[in-house]
Amino acid sequence: MLIVQKYGGTSVGNPERIKNVARRVAKYREAGHQIVVVVSAMSGVTDNLIKLAKDIMPLPSEREMDMLLATGEQTTIALTAMALHAMGLDAISLTGAQAGIVTDGVHTKAKIRNITPKQVHELLDQGHVVIVAGFQGQTPEGHITTLGRGGSDLTAIAMAAALKAELCQIYTDVDGVYTADPRIVPNARKLKEISYDEMLELAGAGAKVMQSRSVEFAKKFGVVFEVRSSLNDNPGTIVKEETESMESVVIRGVSLDKNQAKVTLAHVPDKPGVAAQIFKALGDANLNVDMIVQTASHGGIAATDISFTLDKPDLPKARKVLEAVKADAGIKEVVADENIGKLSIVGVGMRSHSGVAAKMFETLANEGVNIQMISTSEIKISVVVDLAKGESAMRAVHAVFIG
Numbered sequence: 001m002l003i004v005q006k007y008g009g010t011s012v013g014n015p016e017r018i019k020n021v022a023r024r025v026a027k028y029r030e031a032g033h034q035i036v037v038v039v040s041a042m043s044g045v046t047d048n049l050i051k052l053a054k055d056i057m058p059l060p061s062e063r064e065m066d067m068l069l070a071t072g073e074q075t076t077i078a079l080t081a082m083a084l085h086a087m088g089l090d091a092i093s094l095t096g097a098q099a100g101i102v103t104d105g106v107h108t109k110a111k112i113r114n115i116t117p118k119q120v121h122e123l124l125d126q127g128h129v130v131i132v133a134g135f136q137g138q139t140p141e142g143h144i145t146t147l148g149r150g151g152s153d154l155t156a157i158a159m160a161a162a163l164k165a166e167l168c169q170i171y172t173d174v175d176g177v178y179t180a181d182p183r184i185v186p187n188a189r190k191l192k193e194i195s196y197d198e199m200l201e202l203a204g205a206g207a208k209v210m211q212s213r214s215v216e217f218a219k220k221f222g223v224v225f226e227v228r229s230s231l232n233d234n235p236g237t238i239v240k241e242e243t244e245s246m247e248s249v250v251i252r253g254v255s256l257d258k259n260q261a262k263v264t265l266a267h268v269p270d271k272p273g274v275a276a277q278i279f280k281a282l283g284d285a286n287l288n289v290d291m292i293v294q295t296a297s298h299g300g301i302a303a304t305d306i307s308f309t310l311d312k313p314d315l316p317k318a319r320k321v322l323e324a325v326k327a328d329a330g331i332k333e334v335v336a337d338e339n340i341g342k343l344s345i346v347g348v349g350m351r352s353h354s355g356v357a358a359k360m361f362e363t364l365a366n367e368g369v370n371i372q373m374i375s376t377s378e379i380k381i382s383v384v385v386d387l388a389k390g391e392s393a394m395r396a397v398h399a400v401f402i403g
Contacts, residue, residue, distance in 0.1 A: 039080055107145055153214035261310060289308045293306070309340070341386075
């Protein structure tokens with residue numbers, strides 16, 4: 001069997017943990033499997049490299065940042081190969097470029113264009129464990145690029161797709177996907193399986209297990225993968241295509257995103273083109289807006305309020321953009337609120353079960369939690385609530401839907 005395994009920064013955070021990874025890989029190798037290992041930089045290394053760059057100059061060139069950051073993973077692949085050599089196993093490390101990962105030219109957040117894993121196949125056939133640097137690739141012109149946040153997960157899933165691996169394992173510091181964050185909801189349960197769509201919605205709703213684009217890639221290419229812990233041998237959570245049995249579970253998980261801010265634009269002229277002007281300016285500044293709510297004009301006044309949410313770190317940039325268009329768009333006032341949380345429930349079973357929203361809203365009302373905004377998709381309901389009540393609201397909703 002050909003298996004792709006990915007180990008995150010905490011799993012390779014120090015020499016002892018790297019040796020622990022080598023022992024785990026050795027077990028699979030001894031069972032007769034071919035193994036490709038994708039690793040991240042050791043935890044803290046990427047942050048230190050960014051700090052070094054900023055000590056040299058405040059805004060370094062993105063090309064040179066990629067050149068610098070790629071060294072983090074190169075350190076880990078060599079050390080992992082050495083740990084396997086010390087156990088008497090044949091292992092060889094490859095950079096993303098050597099592994100045949102070709103990307104576009106967008107430095108610091110490149111997209112994978114294709115993978116030509118000829119060399120990886122040859123090395124596997126020669127009996128090597130192949131260790132590939134995650135998070136990086138190379139443009140057709142030969143420039144090193146990095147893939148942005150969650151890039152090592154993406155490398156592993158893309159390699160599994162290109163190699164037609166039978167199994168892809170994403171090792172992390174949690175032992176699977178839970179019905180909620182166990183640190184907030186003590187009785188949260190680990191899920192045996194979850195669909196790509198549910199995993200995508202949970203990722204978009206603030207669950208930090210995996211980045212959305214890795215799951216999107218897996219869905220596109222049909223890569224079944226397992227999220228599991230590198231610190232124990234517990235079975236993890238399988239992420240796969242939706243099956244009929246999944247619909248019997250109405251709600252798969254509950255998440256709370258504390259990293260959101262709400263912006264309200266007061267007394268915006270209620271006429272065609274104004275919303276387009278505002279959100280085009282935000283889009284041109286590469287700001288991703290999440291939920292949007294517009295109130296209806298009333299009392300003969302042709303003005304409306306528009307509220308939207310975005311990631312909290314993007315708020316200063318958004319304020320700057322909105323100040324620039326405020327007069328031209330006729331916005332009377334821009335009000336920002338950082339003390340909010342986005343509470344979401346996710347489940348493919350919602351498609352075939354009615355009354356889910358009413359049950360959620362009733363639960364929040366009983367807890368004395370006011371709903372500021374509502375957004376729905378086919379398999380998700382999200383509400384914006386006061387951050388101070390977010391965790392108690394999450395526990396209450398989890399208790400009602402999941403137990």
